[in-house]
Amino acid sequence: MSRTLPNIIITGTPGTGKTSHCELLAERTGLKHISVNEVVKDRECHEGWDSEYQSWIVDEDKLLDAIEDQAKQGGCIIDWHACDLFPKSWIDLVVVLRTDTATLYDRLTARKYPEIKLQENMDSEIMEVLLQEAKDSYDEEIVVELQSVTADEMESNIDRIEGWLNQWKENNAAAT
Ligand SMILES: Nc1ncnc2c1ncn2[C@@H]1O[C@H](COP(=O)(O)OP(=O)(O)OP(=O)(O)O)[C@@H](O)[C@H]1O
Secondary structure: OOOOOEEEEEEEOOOOOHHHHHHHHHHHHEEEEEEHHHHHHHOOOEEEEEEEOOOEEOOHHHHHHHHHHHHHOEEEEEEEOOOOOOOOHHHOEEEEEEHHHHHHHHHHOOOOOOHHHHHHHHHHOOHHHHHHHHHHHHHHHHHHEEEOOHHHHHHHHHHHHHHHHHHHHHHHHHHH
């Protein structure tokens, strides 16, 4: 499948900074920010609300149907705390954001998460669940792990992804 623009997943445990990164990256590059949380809610790609976890129970098939056309066109930044459901053929880069435990704890408690959800997310970050999921689901050379603790790190992450995007465009233009 040939796309004139790549698709990028920005993933990581909730609170690591996916939305902040995606918004800034979209502003700088003009790529489309696809907030999966919003798609799930707005397009009703769910099987109801989980009151214990305070989140939607996602219907993955409906979600994939909802974003397929955009993904096939390319130029999407997909923002979600899971990545293994997106077909390999759609994805050109997977960025896994990482945050140290103390910082993540502060960010999640500020959101007043239910205790069970807070603990599960902390465990997930400590056990590197998202990084492993990304490595298991995509070729290792397209998976990049980036620290997201400070604003400076976010800036340099965005610069790095922008650099990668420009290189991708050059390579793709050369290939056509
Ligand atoms: N690199 C960073 N430096 C400073 N603050 C950050 C950084 N990354 C995220 N934050 C802050 O942490 C909080 C959570 O960020 P954000 O909402 O972007 O995370 P998220 O991974 O998208 O969460 P969710 O999965 O729940 O949507 C926000 O208050 C944001 O400003």
